[in-house]
Amino acid sequence: MDALAFENAPIGLAILENRIIRRCNVEFGKMFLEDPRKCEGVSLGEFYLSEEDFQTIGARGLAAMRETGRYNDERIMQRRDGTMFWCRARGQSLTPDSPFQRGIWTFADLSEERPVVELTQREREVAILTCRGLTSKEIGLQLDLSYRTVEEYRARLLRKFGARKLAELVAKLSGMPL
Structure with a gap:
């Protein structure tokens, strides 16, 4: 039953290990325009606009997770076809001593609520x-x-x-x- 709930949740879900996708659900695949099975073993960085974004947001997230075990923000991410969208990301570490070692993350597409404007x-x-x-x-x-x-x-x-x-x-x- 747990696998059924994970796979069919109405929000993008991903299990990450050191920011590598180990498993994601159907909604995550729809949001990022990728078959969820093809995401397994892929760095989450591939869905950021740039390596700089990946590093900067990662550092901010790691600092917050070291304090509370959780992190959330809203950011512009990128689908496999290159289109950009506003995304709400929320994460919970499953390994408090090493926050990025293993965690569960949710991703919500905010496209209908937010305009995407080219920004530096x-x-x-x-x-x-x-x-x-x-x-x-x-x-x-x-x-x-x-x-x-x-x-x-x-x-x-x-x-x-x-x-x-x-x-x-x-x-x-x-x-x-x-």
């Missing part, structure tokens, strides 16, 4: 942290950028998303109705 790595990071409610100064400290540089990135995001003010940008980024 740094713009994505600033967008994510802005949605988490951080100020420009807090983002600057976290990303090792000056306050003014963060403000420049926010101005670019406002233009790219056609938003007039920060609240409207956050609403667009988070998929909230305007």
Whole structure:
């Protein structure tokens, strides 16, 4: 019965070992446009936009999992055909002493709620942290950028998303109705 629930869950599920997919379900395959069996033994990094994204988000996730055993975020990921989509990822470590050794992860496609706009790595990071409610100064400290540089990135995001003010940008980024 457990295998039936895993395979047919209405959300993408994956069992990861050191960020390598050991098993994933049907919904994961649909979301990433790949046969779930072909995902086995594949690095999750193949579904990120870049190696830099994979490393940066991985480092952030590892730090959080060392503290709580869990991690979640929303990020842009890539399907096998190269199309991009916003994805909510949530993970639970099954090996607390070594968080990435083995864990169960969920992936939810947020395409219907969020527009995908071409962003640079740094713009994505600033967008994510802005949605988490951080100020420009807090983002600057976290990303090792000056306050003014963060403000420049926010101005670019406002233009790219056609938003007039920060609240409207956050609403667009988070998929909230305007």
